[in-house]
Amino acid sequence: MSKDNQILEELTSKEYEHGWSVNYETDEAPAGLNEDIIKWISSKKEEPEWLLEWRLKAFRTWQQMIEPEWANVHYPKIDLQALKYYSAPKQAKKPKNLNEVDPELIAIYERLGISLNEQKRLQGIAVDAVLDSVSVATTFKDTLGKLGIVFCSFSEAVKEHPELIKKYLGSVVPMTDNYYAALNSAVFSDGSFCYIPKGVRCPMELSTYFRINAANTGQFERTLIVADDSSYVSYLEGCTAPQRDENQLHAAVVEIYAGAHAEVKYSTVQNWFPGDKEGKGGIYNFVTKRGICAGDHSKISWTQVETGSAVTWKYPSCILKGDYSIGEFYSVAVTNNYQQADTGTKMIHIGKNTKSRIVSKGISAGKSQNSYRGQVQVMKRADNARNFSQCDSLLMGDRCGAHTFPYIDINNPSAKVEHEATTSKIGEDQIFYCNQRGIATEDAVALIVNGYAKEVLNQLPMEFAVEAQKLLALTLEGSVG
Amino acid sequence: MLSIKNLHASIEGNEILRGINLEVKAGEVHAIMGPNGSGKSTLASVLAGREEYEVTEGEVIFQGKELLEMAPEDRAREGVFLAFQYPVEIPGVSSTNFLRTALNQVREYRGLEPLDAVKFLSLMKEKMALVEIDQKLLSRSLNEGFSGGEKKRNEIFQMAMLEPTLSILDETDSGLDIDALRIVSNGVNKLKSDKTATIVVTHYQRLLDYIVPDYVHVLYKGRIVKSGTKELALELEEKGYDWIKEEVDSAATV
Numbered sequence: 001m002s003k004d005n006q007i008l009e010e011l012t013s014k015e016y017e018h019g020w021s022v023n024y025e026t027d028e029a030p031a032g033l034n035e036d037i038i039k040w041i042s043s044k045k046e047e048p049e050w051l052l053e054w055r056l057k058a059f060r061t062w063q064q065m066i067e068p069e070w071a072n073v074h075y076p077k078i079d080l081q082a083l084k085y086y087s088a089p090k091q092a093k094k095p096k097n098l099n100e101v102d103p104e105l106i107a108i109y110e111r112l113g114i115s116l117n118e119q120k121r122l123q124g125i126a127v128d129a130v131l132d133s134v135s136v137a138t139t140f141k142d143t144l145g146k147l148g149i150v151f152c153s154f155s156e157a158v159k160e161h162p163e164l165i166k167k168y169l170g171s172v173v174p175m176t177d178n179y180y181a182a183l184n185s186a187v188f189s190d191g192s193f194c195y196i197p198k199g200v201r202c203p204m205e206l207s208t209y210f211r212i213n214a215a216n217t218g219q220f221e222r223t224l225i226v227a228d229d230s231s232y233v234s235y236l237e238g239c240t241a242p243q244r245d246e247n248q249l250h251a252a253v254v255e256i257y258a259g260a261h262a263e264v265k266y267s268t269v270q271n272w273f274p275g276d277k278e279g280k281g282g283i284y285n286f287v288t289k290r291g292i293c294a295g296d297h298s299k300i301s302w303t304q305v306e307t308g309s310a311v312t313w314k315y316p317s318c319i320l321k322g323d324y325s326i327g328e329f330y331s332v333a334v335t336n337n338y339q340q341a342d343t344g345t346k347m348i349h350i351g352k353n354t355k356s357r358i359v360s361k362g363i364s365a366g367k368s369q370n371s372y373r374g375q376v377q378v379m380k381r382a383d384n385a386r387n388f389s390q391c392d393s394l395l396m397g398d399r400c401g402a403h404t405f406p407y408i409d410i411n412n413p414s415a416k417v418e419h420e421a422t423t424s425k426i427g428e429d430q431i432f433y434c435n436q437r438g439i440a441t442e443d444a445v446a447l448i449v450n451g452y453a454k455e456v457l458n459q460l461p462m463e464f465a466v467e468a469q470k471l472l473a474l475t476l477e478g479s480v481g
Numbered sequence: 482m483l484s485i486k487n488l489h490a491s492i493e494g495n496e497i498l499r500g501i502n503l504e505v506k507a508g509e510v511h512a513i514m515g516p517n518g519s520g521k522s523t524l525a526s527v528l529a530g531r532e533e534y535e536v537t538e539g540e541v542i543f544q545g546k547e548l549l550e551m552a553p554e555d556r557a558r559e560g561v562f563l564a565f566q567y568p569v570e571i572p573g574v575s576s577t578n579f580l581r582t583a584l585n586q587v588r589e590y591r592g593l594e595p596l597d598a599v600k601f602l603s604l605m606k607e608k609m610a611l612v613e614i615d616q617k618l619l620s621r622s623l624n625e626g627f628s629g630g631e632k633k634r635n636e637i638f639q640m641a642m643l644e645p646t647l648s649i650l651d652e653t654d655s656g657l658d659i660d661a662l663r664i665v666s667n668g669v670n671k672l673k674s675d676k677t678a679t680i681v682v683t684h685y686q687r688l689l690d691y692i693v694p695d696y697v698h699v700l701y702k703g704r705i706v707k708s709g710t711k712e713l714a715l716e717l718e719e720k721g722y723d724w725i726k727e728e729v730d731s732a733a734t735v
Contacts (some may be wrong), residue, residue: 146705436563437583437639438528438590441731447582451622452574 028217029086035059038186040164041086045155045190048162058175058185065179069481071342072371072403073311075284083218085187105163140265142206150195151206155192163443164195168226172255172292172319181288182250184220188253190255191221196231196262205461207236227262229295236464239272239308242427251286260295260322265303267460269468274307274475279338279367282310289316293325301328302345302423303459305468307475310339315373317346320354320382327356330456332468334475335368335400344374344405349385349415358389361453364400365476371403378415385415393423396445396476446473483647484620488528488539496537499703503639505647508675512689513682513713515700516722522566522684524700525651528680529563530556543647557583558590560646564636565652568624576619576635580642587643608641612668628659636674637668643702648672649680654688666691686718699725 029040038059042052067077119286131476144151150161163310175185192208208223227233237254258264266289285308291300291360302316309327312335318327329345349357356376370393378385393402404421426448434444450457450469482503490498497520505511514522525532528541528555541548548556571579585595596604609616612634624632633653642650650669654662671693673679681692689697689711697714699707703720706729707713717725 225646427569430571432531432553432578433565433569433571434583436557436565437579437643438557438587439583440554440586443582443586447574447579448571451571454573 003247003319006339010293014464019172025090027086029084031084032081033083033085037085038085041187041189044086044088044391045158047155047158049156050166052455054175054189055167055186056430061477062179062182062186065182066260066474068179072369072373072405073313073315073340073342074159074312075247075340078247078284080183080249083249085218085220086189087217144202144204144206147200147203148197149200149202150193152193152222154188154191154193157224161193161195161283164226165193165224167405168224168255168257172256172257172290173253173269176317178288181253184222184251184253184288187218191223191252191254192225192417193223194233194235196227198228198259199230200228201231202233205234205236207238207423218249218251220250223252223254224257225255225264225266226257227259227298230261231257231259232263234461235267236461236465237266237268237270237450239268239270240322246450247282247284249284250264250309251284252288254287254289254316255288256291256300258291258293258295258298258300258325260293261297263299263301264291265301266291266316267303267464269460269464269471270304270306270312271471273310274308274339275310275337277337283340285309285312285314287314289314290319291317291327292319293322295328296322296351298322299325299326299328301330301459303330303456304332304343304454305453305460305464305471306331306333306341307471312339312341312343313443314343315345316319317348318356319348320352320356320385321350322354323351324353325351326354329356329358329360331359331460332363332453332456332472333372334360334364334472335370335372336475337366337368339366339368341369342371342373344372344376346377347387349376349378349382349387353382353385354382355386355405356388358387358390358391359455360391361456362391362393362402363396363449363452363472363476364393365396367399369401371405371414373405373407375407375409376413376417376419377407377409378417379409382412383414385412385417387415387417389417389419391421392452393421394449395423395425416460442473442477449473449476482544483680484542486540488524488527488541489537490523490534491537492534497534497703498527500539501700501703501705503698503705505678507646507653509696510673510679510681510692510694512694512697512711513680513700513705514684514686514697514714514717516726517684519700521700522651525563525649525680525682528556528649529561535604551595554586555590557598557643557645558587561646562640562643562648563634563693564640564650566651566653566655568632570625570627571623572625574623575621576623576638579623580605580639583639584642594631595692604642608638609653611641611671612638613664614638628660629656630665633661634667634668637665637672641668641672644672646676646678649682650662650692652684653681653684654683654685656730661686662691686714689714701725701729 111323141152163298173181177181194206197204216275256264272283272285293300300318301425306312320327329438333343345358358374360372362370362372372391376387390406396403406419422434429443430448431441449472457468460468485501485503488498488501513521536549581601588595614634694711697709698705707725
């Protein structure tokens with residue numbers, strides 16, 4: 001066994017490759033959180049009065065709330081008054097199209113492998129690039145516009161489509177929902193807005209790529225996706241951040257509305273800076289994501305691959321209001337070194353004949369702690385509800401932890417709810433078998449982990465699936481023990 | 482090809498191999514037989530590089546190189562193949578995917594280009610026929626839910642794909658019915674050449690009817706106590722191991 005430790009020590013884990021940061025001129029709010037800052041942010045974004053009022057209402061609500069501490073994660077308290085709530089790259093004028101965007105900003109995304117140049121793109125993916133607090137560019141807006149699809153930054157949607165924002169903002173995640181949702185509602189920066197009209201199938205993947213650059217700022221994205229009756233959209237979210245010694249807070253809100261016979265697929269590959277090997281620094285990823293299957297026969301699927309952030313706290317959920325609606329949650333959450341995750345989902349069955357499916361694959365390595373927390377709730381009038389949940393944990397080494405907190409709350413006798421859970425280790429026998437066939441240990445681990453996570457990875461759109469596989473292997477480098 | 486000199490190995494402080502000496506030349510088939518607990522599987526594991534076993538003395542030279550200094554994956558890449566007695570399952574990883582990864586790593590080690598999908602699949606088709614193995618079995622997760630016979634056939638299929646120089650079959654016949662035994666042995670025989678060598682570890686003479694050995698060695702209490710030709714195997718089949726045990730034990734007390 002001592003030889004194993006030797007090999008472990010010799011293996012170096014790959015540096016977080018997105019840890020670089022760039023210096024560019026920024027427009028920043030002074031540190032602190034009060035009504036003046038909120039007014040400052042709102043005026044910077046040239047928002048209408050009604051939205052400022054909404055923000056202030058959220059702020060006052062938040063002030064009455066107490067910071068929650070029930071999750072199975074431990075972190076030093078964040079000094080919310082020490083953060084800056086707005087930071088944007090200074091641009092000479094508001095760019096009207098890609099050609100007018102500061103090339104230095106485009107270069108940042110190129111470096112991340114995201115091409116904002118419409119000619120250069122290989123796949124049909126429209127990108128909204130969000131840097132710190134603002135969206136810097138959105139591609140393919142015109143192409144999509146011809147189909148009646150709105151895909152733009154949230155700030156732009158407030159100006160161009162206020163009636164849609166007014167109708168749906170806060171309808172799935174009300175400002176009173178929880179502490180961080182209230183905070184987000186008060187100070188949200190930017191995010192994406194997407195509206196798919198009746199009967200339209202969005203022809204390309206829509207994606208937002210969030211990149212944090214500035215230090216000592218909090219990131220509060222707000223994303224709203226509305227899929228009208230019989231429409232379809234597949235949306236991807238990617239995120240990275242620079243390596244810093246201090247922790248940074250990322251408290252986003254994502255709301256999804258699906259009309260009758262509509263389908264929304266929301267995929268996330270999260271690679272926020274996880275903190276260094278000693279657990280210093282890293283992003284706190286506290287996110288509220290919720291979708292409402294409002295119409296009959298609607299469907300919302302959440303797929304997430306969480307590999308980064310120091311602390312992950314999120315429960316993408318589905319409210320199954322429409323009859324015959326379907327909610328799905330597929331997740332691979334990896335924690336290594338000192339990362340902590342408390343993540344899972346909530347499936348609330350309200351309508352009749354609703355179905356939900358939960359597949360959660362946790363992978364813990366190093367000294368990390370990985371918790372699955374899920375709730376399946378079947379309301380009194382939700383006849384014939386069906387749920388299948390599978391929570392698996394894979395432990396790598398003997399200093400990490402995996403925990404499961406399933407809550408099942410059934411109030412209708414016709415419900416069928418299945419729950420399976422497994423805990424496993426990567427067997428030395430399996431590694432040796434691979435070795436004996438000429439496969440090096442690191443590659444064997446990657447092979448086995450990918451096999452373990454396959455059911456979830458198969459849900460991702462192809463381009464993301466390849467990236468996710470690579471990311472899994474990278475995150476787990478040097479973790480076999 | 483393989484030269485084992487005075488090999489001593491222990492596990493958790495217990496010495497299992499107590500001075501093994503063995504010479505294997507290219508083109509030869511050597512059978513290792515012996516009663517339970519004699520160290521047969523230990524020998525196979527030590528040659529493959531299993532870390533639980535500690536080599537306390539001796540050396541093993543494979544094609545002029547020090548085998549014991551190499552990591553297990555390097556021994557494999559140099560051409561050593563172990564057909565496991567109890568092949569392990571790897572859920573979510575298909576046999577096809579597994580083999581492609583292995584083959585390309587071996588090729589990279591040998592300075593060859595990786596095989597593209599088309600060439601790989603045609604190589605697979607060729608070898609599948611050799612071991613009468615079905616495509617459907619190979620698309621499933623590696624060994625998951627396979628019967629004993631299917632697992633052993635899969636081992637030989639992998640052997641066919643990786644084309645090793647030295648193959649060590651660890652009780653490949655255990656758990657096989659007559660037909661499976663015939664198929665597996667056929668496969669092994671077809672893969673034999675004057676450039677490869679095979680070490681067959683087994684309890685029973687039956688396998689050796691199909692895979693005919695050039696030499697038979699009896700392992701008892703961690704040492705090779707008797708060597709002979711295939712006739713020795715027939716003698717063991719008739720008389721059992723007791724006569725050898727008595728011979729060895731009485732010689733020790735003299």
